[in-house]
């Protein structure tokens with residue numbers, strides 16, 4: 001199987017695009033989650049092992065945090081720019097606190113599949 005995989009391995013860009021689309025970076029198969037927060041251990045189509053060693057998901061955690069912070073900062077800047085100089089703190093918090101609380105949950109699946117894709121495409125392509 002390794003020979004077949006090596007000869008038909010998708011490009012790095014394609015693997016990353018598949019990861020962003022919450023698909024297996026190797027074969028492009030979907031249905032990688034039993035529930036929003038529970039990823040299957042292996043790809044149901046090609047058998048790719050998603051967590052190869054303990055601590056593999058640390059990168060996904062970093063991606064998830066970075067995505068949440070990025071959305072937070074963009075929304076904060078947009079709201080401050082739109083309301084300055086009279087910045088309404090309470091409505092601002094009413095928008096930003098849910099982003100902070102729900103962002104990691106919403107971004108959880110894509111952060112995991114994107115991390116798997118980054119691992120395969122960039123860090124350890126073998």
Ligand SMILES: [Zn+2]
Pocket residue numbers: 024025026027028029043044045046047048
């Ligand atoms: Zn697969």
